[in-house]
Amino acid sequence: EAGLKAADGKVLINSVSGEAKSLKKILPLAKKYGAAVIGLALDKNGIPDTAEGRLAIARRIRNAARRLGIPDSDIIIDCLTLTVSAEQKRAAETLRAIRLVKQKLGLSTVLGVSNISFGLPQRPLISSSFFSMAMEAGLDAAIINPKDKPMMDAWRSAMVLLNRDHQAAVYIEAYRSEQAGVSTTIPVSDSPPTIRERLSQAIISGDRDGIVGLVEDALNEGLVPLQISNEGFLPGLEEVGRRFEKNIFFLPQVMQSADTMQAGFARLKQEMKGQKFKSLGKILMATVEGDIHDIGKNIVCTLLENHGFEVFDIGKNVSAATIISKAREYAVDAVGLSALMTTTMSEMDNVIKKLKAAGIITFTMVGGAVVTQEYADRIGADLYARDAMEAVAKIKQLLESS
Template sequence: MNVVEYIKNNILLFDGAMGTMLQQKGLKIGENPELFALENPEKLMEIHKLYLEAGCNVVTTNTFGANGLKLDKLGYTVEEVVENAVKMARCAIEKVDKSKPRYVALDMGPIGEMLEPMGTLSFDNAYEIFKRQAIQGEKFGVDLIIIETMMDLYEAKAAVLAVKENTNLPVFCTMTFDENERSFTGCMPESMVATIEGLGVDAIGVNCSLGPKQLLPIVKKICKIATIPVIVQANAGLPDIIDGQAIYNVNKDDFYEGVQKFIEAGASIIGGCCGTNPSFINKISQNLDKLEIVEIEKEIKSIVCSPSKCVEIKAPTVMGERINPTGKKLLQQSIKNGNFDYAINLGLEQINAGAEILNVNVGLADIDESKMMPRILKEIQSVIDVPLQVDSSDIKALEQGLRYYNGKTIANSVNGKEESLNSILPIVKKYGACVVGLTLDENGIPQKAQDRFEIAKKIVDKAMEYGIKKQDIFIDCLSLTVSAQQEEAIETLKCIKMVKEKLGVKTILGVSNISFGVPNRKALNSSFLTLTLGYGLDLPIINPNEENMMEAINSFKVIKNIDKNCVEYINKYNTITNNKNINKSKENNSELTLKQVVQRGLQEDCKSITTSLLQKYSEDKILDEILIPALDEVGKKYDSGEIFLPQLIQCAETVKVSLNVIKESSLQKNDKSVYKGKIILATVKGDIHDIGKNIVKIMIENYGYEVIDLGKDVPIEVVVEEAKKRKIKLIGLSALMTTTVVSMKETIEALRKEDMDVKVFVGGAVLNEEYAKEIGSDYYSKDAKSAVEIAKLHFEK
């Protein structure tokens, strides 16, 4: 029985941690686990055998980091590492009891570099790296692929597509979340499920980072909304670092109690991650007959999302219409020039006015829309976290938008023509998007509501045949201008009601089409919007900057008892708040300041404004009184959870643009005082992960400090030598792996022996404040923001 059939009616048991077991077999600190196993295949086979004898169904290959980006640099190939790993897993299965189903899962972990726009690795390059792994896994005979420990939703999407498009293997996907129920890059569990399940994986869930107790609330959220089997592989609690080793605080009995709760919450695929060993798996296996799959009542919602924001489509959900070049010369020109700051500003203004989703259209006659669409989506998503709708009549542009969008989007649109249905619906299904269905066909737009309804039914039926869920279908009953087709306005309203009542799907409508060619369009638009809401419109596409449109929306929420006790309405329209809104509106329409540009992440505007300010103010004044306060405010929003890592980095990169202009100005004046101090950053010996260090570098540089980045896997003597040669006063050391924290301690000890006047701060996922003190560091940095505070404390005291 293949694994997909098995998980329909059975609890599937994975193995436990690999790293800890390899250390017991002789893996040294900083040594590559995949290469150690390549050189010691029998030791790897023995680990698999121990887990199989403990009772697991699935052994996971030792290929977590077996990607070309890492291995090629070390002189090895993906092919040889994967072949060895799969072979050893198969050999182990041959040596154990075969009375229960046994499977081999190819393990694919994060690449180790951040994807654009947060990092420099492109989506396509990430895809190719995962593709190479996946193809080799299928070639050498694995039964499934598990993509695990993903921190970035975009990277997870690239991995899933690489597997789905290049193999016929089942695929499971898990991400890792912190106790704040967000991934490292700010992704929500709900966004993961909406996006990754939509791509057609066979199981979805969470692994690593937390113990059973801390993971349970996240697991419950996932189980409530996932419609496929849920997989959970928890750590053995939260580790304490003792003498450079991670000591986990959950034993096998407590771990099993946690597993019971996962099953009760609705999970049906179980295993162990960091700190677990064969005894943990055996405890579960011995009690497996006491566990039964629990059917959980699901929350079926119409959801669109970015990684950090989910929006449920329900009446009324406002979609902003203004990122559309039709009739907008400034937007047309900015798109042609590849400068998307103008579009981003349009988006931010609409969000401030109340838009929950933004429509994005780049339809211009003299551009390649299929290339422009993914570019503008990436740029907008680097600053704005609300979900986007991909709007195009060009099927290639629509597909490119769906492929490169980070999250779950809406495809606008398909219609009742056979050609449209058969070409667009398969794309929508493949990428797990929602879809807008226009009530027109080969004969155009019917005059009567009943005829439009028949087209709507055809679209819904066909979409469901392709496997698109009902909650992901939005019908547009089409509004036509009353200046030419006045009698048909009421037919649109009738059709909305029929679609809602008889088909049970959501409705969407471009409201302002009603008023083309007549004076005082705002009044007509507002009146029509009010009527459509009363007839059941869920998703009005409007200009939220028009106050009367938002007044209609907000009033409807009160009358419909959505805005309980009129709280939102009163807050928005009392006298004091109204004055604030007026001032805010004026601010939006005035020329942006450098501080606003930084906080919005508008890099093009940042360069010109900084150049202009340098004619009036000194470099230090701009840095100390504008840039740093702006970053401080952004940092506070990051700390409070208002924004997440992508937005923080985008703001920091924007400051970098301004800093480059300032540095250039200083060099022309032979003034090198722009730097407040020099700081060395290094990932310690044996550790090849530098994501965290790179983020710290960006932030520290933007506060006016010069960073000497020594890179990753830095020998102790190099850190000491560079510190002495450059007369460094502050050093930051990073470690992500539990096996390399000893290197951090040894580096600090080496620096102390030189009796230098230098302070050391340390950071990394495996560290805590207590261990930072234990190894002799002066400061513990939990994130990039705290690293900046340490630099300020050290240089500006």
């Protein structure tokens, strides 16, 4: 209690068990001082063999805390990690207990992860693998050594895969500097940035929340929508492309910048009052027949639109007949074809041949995980792009020079 009196801020008491004596002694202190508490899934009989047994103790702790008015948010359940070398079956029970506590009680969970590997060689292999599995089961907090690289690698990777690291920001920040010869330093000017520079920086940093306010500032300073787009947005997006090429930026950052630009454009469209930006060209985009993958195509569409192209995205699993019909209807300057599988990439050849046979004069661009420059040359495509940024750069260069 002396420690609770002396401590500043929110205290976490480690710990209370399901034993009546422990509950009676610890929980009133947690209530008195507004502390959170770790609840151990054990009692006077020890650690239950099953996940259901540990859940029952967690429920007992939760109910006792509620009777005292302690909120569920102040309870963190430790489902207890047991050494797998001695009790191999219990590792799976610990993971199952985490799931049950999350599903049945809705409480936060914690583990002392490295206990799992005690007594085994190459402990980091076991510990980091178990950590990833526990996170997938719903683990909220872990007692680990932050200087243990395998554990931190496992944590960062799992955070991305479980959608807990938005846009993989933490992961990218940790590992992008490991790219050989890459500098992450951003030049800083002594003079205050202009509104154009602030707009560009917002695109570069992916500041979706701030971009609309900057557009308002630019309009108030007398810039017209076309200036905001060409002198603010596009230089920022071009810088994003350069950083992507140098492995300073990665795909999540590119998409965040694209989303930011779209938010800015949405505000500009209100100002245009029905007017349209001058299009750099009309592009038809489709994933070929038999292929239902369209993530890559969607990214290309977004970036093309942000660079000033008028894009007609007609979806995935699109027949050659539909592509030809839409290319004629929209009078497009280029047709972009996407395929992810080796079994469907041959359809690109079919589409290009039928476009020519139909007398449709248009450039063709192909891309996708299995597509190569060699294949593009063989089927007579005008362009091959290995990624979205390259697609934008190449189609822009081709249409400007034609």
